[in-house]
Amino acid sequence: MKNETDQSLDPQDWESMRQLGHQMIDDLIDYWKGIRDEKIWKPIPQEVKKALETSIPENGEDPKKVYEDFMQNVFPYNKGNVHPRFFAWIQGTGTPLGTFADLLASGMNPNTTIGEHSAMYVDRQVVNWCKELMGFPVDASGILVSGGSMANITALAVARNSHGEGNIREKGLVGNGENLLLYCSTETHSCIQKAAEILGLGTDSVRMIPVNANFEMKVNLLEEQIQVDFDAGLSPFAIVGTAGTVNTGAIDPLDELLEIAKKYNLWFHVDGAYGALARLDPIYASRLVALEEADSVAFDLHKWLYVPYEVGCTLIRNAKKHRDAFAMTPNYLLQEMRGLSGGPDPISHYGFELSRGFKALKIWMSLKEHGWKKYAQMIAQNNRQAEYLGRLVDSHAQLELMAPVSMSITCFRMVQQGMSEKEIRDLNREILVRIQEEGIASPSSTILNGKYTLRVANVNQRTRFEDMNILVDEVLRIGNEIL
């Protein structure tokens, strides 16, 4: 009984749309299956960039044609973190079923914030699983967010609002009047500083404590600084320990930080965006045990749980403090006891967002597909691969290890006797660019103690030990070609 004039965006031809979906599945399966033999990265031709600069189309075109455009201009020039030799930044691989879960989540299309529907319960179960993974108590609270930056700022917002008499949410920072300070190391991820800035504390509120030769926070300097600040009438409120720094995978001495936080009654937050899940690797478990006692922890699922982008998690030990930081109930979100308008406590009471997709589903399906034990093996494998790479580096006179291998990060560079620091830098920058341009591997770079270094961060479920041999051989080949 469709009216002549009724319009919709649904396809005229459902069968054709179904076939297009099958085609996409086939193309993705072929892509993943053959990825090892493909170049990891290709330069984007000028004409492709040009095609991605056109104005908004006035009229539509056949979905098949849209897909052709995608296959021509978008798909071939992918970032590459699906490839077994992607080691840049810290970006996970994804898995086929994780991707299919995103398809299903998008197809169901629930806003997973409020109401009585299955996504709310899957989300809750996944947050509970996250507590289990981190050894957090069952009565802790948590929320899935886009990633580490949002996970950290969410936790620090709770920490800030829980400070003192807890009047900051209402009165604001100026109304409260204290000079709040948070402590982290110089190796802490930049998102902690960004969080402090966004939360209104300002760059100046972040005390960056120097690190030792292993890039771990110097605890004695931390305590000295806290005392100096208290004596100056300032208000320390939080310590941020890092479980796996982005530069070198270093782990701050979490147990000592926890002690200091308790001693001075400060919030203890752990940024485990990259490394918290390493607690599943027996080699690292003991150094991460204090994480279980933290007031809050942030970690990513698209790194070491290898689910597709984007999803991270914040856990807060004290659920009431968590809820008190964010909960509000406007008239248009009134809940009922029955029907769609019933359901669990709205998730918006625990974070910034009212619009939330069903990102829990890919974690739910992935953990059911593999079980936590398999993830423990995979994480341990990445760590062992990094150590293996470290040994390869050590065995070559032309290569130099730039930091102790910690977790799955190996920093090294090529050197030759008599080269200046600038010449070494130029050499390794050129190696970095060429090994990407040739499509072989994608490490990234950083600067440690003022020295430029290649950086291999491995949260890749497709990497094999042989890939580390390939990487080293190719770095040496390219480097010697340049020389």
Next chain:
Amino acid sequence: MKNETDQSLDPQDWESMRQLGHQMIDDLIDYWKGIRDEKIWKPIPQEVKKALETSIPENGEDPKKVYEDFMQNVFPYNKGNVHPRFFAWIQGTGTPLGTFADLLASGMNPNTTIGEHSAMYVDRQVVNWCKELMGFPVDASGILVSGGSMANITALAVARNSHGEGNIREKGLVGNGENLLLYCSTETHSCIQKAAEILGLGTDSVRMIPVNANFEMKVNLLEEQIQVDFDAGLSPFAIVGTAGTVNTGAIDPLDELLEIAKKYNLWFHVDGAYGALARLDPIYASRLVALEEADSVAFDLHKWLYVPYEVGCTLIRNAKKHRDAFAMTPNYLLQEMRGLSGGPDPISHYGFELSRGFKALKIWMSLKEHGWKKYAQMIAQNNRQAEYLGRLVDSHAQLELMAPVSMSITCFRMVQQGMSEKEIRDLNREILVRIQEEGIASPSSTILNGKYTLRVANVNQRTRFEDMNILVDEVLRIGNEIL
């Protein structure tokens, strides 16, 4: 040359995974195609909830079995915003190709923040298209975020940091010392208050100005309040106008707000999360024209562009102020001129996040599939449907319109002579719950001027005019059964 011991999360059997993908596509196509004849909502049985309370699995199981679990416990109990009679909150429908785009985005799995790869260019093109949709200048900047809450807080963070001498990012609010205030109406979405709280301004910094009978901000009261606050030595810094309030779709007098903002040198932000795209409907275009002059605008693409969750957009007129609020370059994000480490200005310089999925792709493919003209028609259709519903309500003695129909929101309720306000409330709450429980339609509710009302918010690409007849008939049937 796979080593015996090398492990991965990739399937043992790619063909079986391919077939599973095809099965999912088929199930989704059948679901969407037949959705009109399905119940919009089903209660979740206790045993299903029980099944979603189990601990994290230790060992994995076959992906097919995981999918069976999903089909049994998750898929049947969906929220329902894919259904043609979903009118709750303001949640869009999604489209098949939009969902398939999410599949492709997840399968490519780029972190769309940094680097030289296609997703960066698609994201940039989509942000440019968003500027075109809003009539913003080409040299404005913008960023795609999860939705309205994040879009609004991103804009207000820029507004806050741009205030005065621009030292707030560095020195923090206490270091700056001013009592910053922002102005919005009592009908403004709760995320504005939440943004002020998170940004450290506090609940008390939000001046909620009363509204007129059409639920639009009273401009004379706004100006009075600003003057009172200046006289008291406080620091007004921003006015938030709403283009489509969440309760009734009201539009604040944007042109007058713009004038006042200019007069007092305040940042003018428009929360158009729901309604900004109504500027494509000629009936509303003239009332939204001042939006083009705003300092910033926030709007959702998963509402009136009908793309699947989650994606919203913030546009900022002054790109430098935008970048100055967020940009930072740590050592591990150094850029090169060539290779993967080249590429456009990192998107993290324009917002909170470093982890960003490829949410641009669904907008890119959807706008190419339909063109902007079709969206203009669809948005106009939703508005005409709301007006049609308003006329149906007017024609029934037992129904009462609770607010002027504005954009695509119609607030009404059932009444009977002699009923008290409490009896009317109880009746309509029961109608709301039963019409959901019977699987017919999902309106939601709100409170206007202290009175409970049903609320029909229509950003649904599957709705037909006849659905409004069905809704009214069923409300009356159920209401009279209750009476």
